[in-house]
Amino acid sequence: xxxxxxxxxxxxxxxxxxxxxxxxxxxxxxxxxxxxxxxxxxxxxxxxxxxxxxxxxxxxxxxxxxxxxxxxxxxxxxxxxxxxxxxxxxxxxxxxxxxxxxxxxxxxxxxxxxxxxxxxxxxxxxxxxxxxxxxxxxxxxxxxxxxxxxxxxxxxxxxxxxxxxxxxxxxxxxxxxxxxxxxxxxxxxxxxxxxxxxxxxxxxxxxxxxxxxxxxxxxxxxxxxxxxxxxxxxxxxxxxxxxxxxxxxxxxxxxxxxxxxxxxxxxxxxxxxxxxxxxxxxxxxxxxxxxxxxxxxxxxxxxxxxxxxxxxxxxxxxxxxxxxxxxxxxxxxxxxxxxxxxxxxxxxxxxxxxxxxxxxxxxxxxxxxxxxxxxxxxxxxxx
Numbered sequence: 001x002x003x004x005x006x007x008x009x010x011x012x013x014x015x016x017x018x019x020x021x022x023x024x025x026x027x028x029x030x031x032x033x034x035x036x037x038x039x040x041x042x043x044x045x046x047x048x049x050x051x052x053x054x055x056x057x058x059x060x061x062x063x064x065x066x067x068x069x070x071x072x073x074x075x076x077x078x079x080x081x082x083x084x085x086x087x088x089x090x091x092x093x094x095x096x097x098x099x100x101x102x103x104x105x106x107x108x109x110x111x112x113x114x115x116x117x118x119x120x121x122x123x124x125x126x127x128x129x130x131x132x133x134x135x136x137x138x139x140x141x142x143x144x145x146x147x148x149x150x151x152x153x154x155x156x157x158x159x160x161x162x163x164x165x166x167x168x169x170x171x172x173x174x175x176x177x178x179x180x181x182x183x184x185x186x187x188x189x190x191x192x193x194x195x196x197x198x199x200x201x202x203x204x205x206x207x208x209x210x211x212x213x214x215x216x217x218x219x220x221x222x223x224x225x226x227x228x229x230x231x232x233x234x235x236x237x238x239x240x241x242x243x244x245x246x247x248x249x250x251x252x253x254x255x256x257x258x259x260x261x262x263x264x265x266x267x268x269x270x271x272x273x274x275x276x277x278x279x280x281x282x283x284x285x286x287x288x289x290x291x292x293x294x295x296x297x298x299x300x301x302x303x304x305x306x307x308x309x310x311x312x313x314x315x316x317x318x319x320x321x322x323x324x325x326x327x328x329x330x331x332x333x334x335x336x337x338x339x340x341x342x343x344x345x346x347x348x349x350x351x352x353x354x355x356x357x358x359x360x361x362x363x364x365x366x367x368x369x370x371x372x373x374x375x376x377x378x379x380x381x382x383x
Contacts, residue, residue, distance in 0.1 A: 011258070011320055012257065013256070013318050013319065015319060016320055018273075018275065018319060019382060020382050021321070021322060022321050022379050022380070024378070024379055025379060025380055026378050027377070028331075028354075028376065028377040030371065031374040031375075031376070034058050035372060035373050036053035036054060036057070036067050036373065036374070037335070037355035037373075038052065038100075038335055039053055039069075039353045039355065039374065040101075040103060040266070041104055041337055042104035042105050042106035042111060042112075043106060043181065043182075043185070043340055044111060044150065044185060045109045045185035046109065046150065047072075047184060047341075048070050048072050049070070049071040049341055050069070050070055050083075050104055050106065050150075050151060051069040051104070052069075052101045052102060052103070052104040053068075053101075054066065054067070054101065055100075056372065056373075058082045059081075061085070064085040064086070065091065066086040066099075066101040067082060067084070067085060068083045068085075068113070068151045069374070070150075074341070074342055075342060075351045075376045076376075084151045084152065084154075086154060088153070088157040089101070089145070089157055089158075090160040092160040094164065096117075096120070096121035096139070097139060097142070098117055098118040098139070099117050099142065099158075099160070100115075100117070100118065101114065101115060101116070102116050102176060102178065103116065103141070103177035103178060104179065106185055108186070109150070109185070110147070111147045111151055112144050112146045112222060113145050113146075113147075114141050114143070114145070115141070115144075115145055115157070115158050116139065116140065116141050116175050116177060117139030117140055117142060117163075117175065118133075118137060118175070118205075119139040119172075120136065128293070135205050135207075135289055136207070137204070137289070138201075138203060138205060140169070141170040141171075141175060141177055142166070143158040144223055145157050146223070170215070171249055171250075173213050174199070174201040174215060174249070175201060176201040176202050176209075176265070177199050177201050178199060178266045178267065179198065179199045180197075180198040180200065180268070180276070180314055181269060181340040182269050188269070188271055190269070190274075192313075195218060196216040196218055197217055198214065198216045198267075199215050199217075200214050200215075200255070200265055201213055201215075202262045202264055202265055205287055207264075207286075207287045207334070208261065208283060208286040208287040208288070209263065209264075210257060210258070210259040211254035211256065212237075212255050212256040212257075213231065213253075213255065214230070214231040214315055215228055215230045216229050217229070226247075228247070229245035229246065230246050230247070230248070230249050230251070231243060231244075231253060232246040232251055232252060233255075234253060235316065236253070236255065236256065236316075237255045237257075237316030237317055238316070238317055239316075241313075241315060241316070241317075255314070255316055256278065256318055258282075260282070260286030261282040261305070261307075262282060263281045263282040263283075263334060263335065265280035266280070266335070266338070267314060268337075268338040268340050269340065270343055271347065272343065272344065272345055272346040272348070273310075273348070275310045275312060276310065277308065277309070277310055277321075278310070279306070279308050279352075281304050281327060281336055281354075282304065282305055282307075283303070284325065285299045301332050304327050304334055305323065305324060305325045305326070305327055306323070306324040307320070307323055308322040309321060321381065331356035331357050331370075331371040332356055332357060332358070333354045333355065333375070334355055334358060335354055336352055336354050337354065338350055338352060338353075339351065349381070350378070350379060352377045352378075352379060353375065353376055354371075354375050354377075355371060356371025356372060356375060357370045357371045357372040
C-alpha cells in the first residue's frame with residue numbers, strides 16, 4: 001500500500017499534472033554527531049551550504065538555541081561542520097520573545113540570518129512551559145543579522161534588553177521566515193521575478209498554521225524594511241495569477257491555505273525543471289492554545305504528515321506531488337527542506353533535509369537511533 005493510499009484527509013489542492021509521485025531512493029540517515037533541528041539553508045558564493053539550526057548540541061560542542069552549520073560536498077559524501085553558536089545573539093528574559101534563528105539567505109558572499117521569536121508567554125501562569133513550547137505561537141522577526149566573513153561574526157544583532165519597545169522587522173505572519181532557494185549566491189533567479197529576494201512563512205504557530213504567505217525585497221536593500229512588499233493576489237495558489245504586491249504586511253494574502261495543517265514551510269526553485277517545490281509538514285492533530293495537557297501528551301507528536309507541492313511561480317498554482325500522512329513513522333519527522341545545490345541537473349532527484357523525534361513526552365532520549373539531528377534522505381520525482 002502506498003502512502004497515497006493511506007491518505008486520511010481530503011487535501012485542498014489538486015494532484016500535480018507534471019509529476020505522478022515522489023519516491024524515496026534510500027532510508028533516512030543522520031549525520032554523525034549532529035543533534036540540532038530546523039536546518040534553514042542558504043547556498044553561498046563559496047559553493048558551501050550554510051544551515052541555520054535551533055536547539056541542541058553538535059559534535060560535542062556546547063548546547064545552544066542557535067547554530068550555524070556549513071556543508072561541503074553532496075550527500076552521501078558531504079562534510080558538515082559547526083561554524084558558530086551566534087555568541088552575539090542573546091535571548092530577552094521575557095518569554096514573549098523566545099528567540100531563535102531562521103531565514104538563512106546568501107547574496108554573493110554575504111550571509112543573512114533572521115533572529116525570530118516565538119511567543120511562549122502564558123500570561124495566566126496556569127500552563128507549564130512544555131505545553132507553551134509545544135504550541136510555540138509565532139512572534140515575529142526581531143532583525144535580519146548579516147555576516148561578511150561567512151558566519152564568524154554578525155552585525156545588526158537585536159538588543160535583548162529592548163525587545164518590548166522595539167517593533168518587529170516583520171510580524172507573526174512572517175515569523176517562520178524561509179527564503180526561497182535559488183542558485184549559488186542567489187543567482188539563477190528567473191527573469192520574470194526581477195531583482196528581488198523572496199521569502200515565505202506560515203501563520204499561527206510552528207506546527208499548525210493555516211496559510212503560507214509570500215514576501216519579497218530588492219536584493220540591494222534587504223535590510224531596509226520600507227522596501228519589502230507582500231503578496232496581495234487573490235488566487236490563493238489555485239489558478240494562474242498576475243501577482244500584485246502591497247507594502248502593508250497586514251494586507252498580505254496567502255499563496256496556499258490548509259487550515260491547521262501548515263507547519264513552517266520552505267520553497268526551492270528547481271532550475272532543471274523550471275518549477276518551484278513547496279514543502280511543509282504538520283502534526284496530524286493541530287496544535288491549539290485551548291488543548292488540554294492530557295490531550296497533548298496522549299495525541300501530539302505521534303503522527304506527522306509531509307506535503308510536497310509544485311508550481312510554475314512562487315505563488316502557484318499548486319499541484320500536489322506527495323502526501324505522506326505518517327512521515328518517517330514513529331520518528332515523527334518535521335520541517336522538510338530541499339537545498340537547491342543538492343538537486344540533480346535535471347531536477348528530478350535530490351535530497352531532503354529534516355529532523356524528527358521532537359516532543360516524545362513519554363519516552364527518554366532515543367540515542368543513536370534518534371532522528372533529532374541533521375537527517376537526509378534521497379528522493380526522485382516521477383512523471
